[in-house]
Amino acid sequence: MYVCLCHGVTDTQIESAIDNGAETMKSLAIELKVGTQCGKCCQCTKRVLNKKLLQIAETQSQVA
Numbered sequence: 001m002y003v004c005l006c007h008g009v010t011d012t013q014i015e016s017a018i019d020n021g022a023e024t025m026k027s028l029a030i031e032l033k034v035g036t037q038c039g040k041c042c043q044c045t046k047r048v049l050n051k052k053l054l055q056i057a058e059t060q061s062q063v064a
């Protein structure tokens with residue numbers, strides 16, 4: 001699903017960037033340019049970011 005239409009960024013690309021170490025909106029903006037033009041994708045990007053970070057945290061707490 002496209003999250004950022006201005007830069008053609010999908011939720012899968014955002015999740016991959018998070019898997020590769022991006023943990024903030026700023027780092028996603030630097031890496032993928034999401035939210036750097038009209039800004040309409042910021043809320044959706046934040047939802048994808050928070051959901052993914054929660055998944056990572058839950059996975060890590062199960063391992064620990």
Ligand code: FES
Pocket residue numbers: 003004005006007034035036037038039040041042
């Ligand atoms: S839709 Fe992402 S900056 Fe416009």
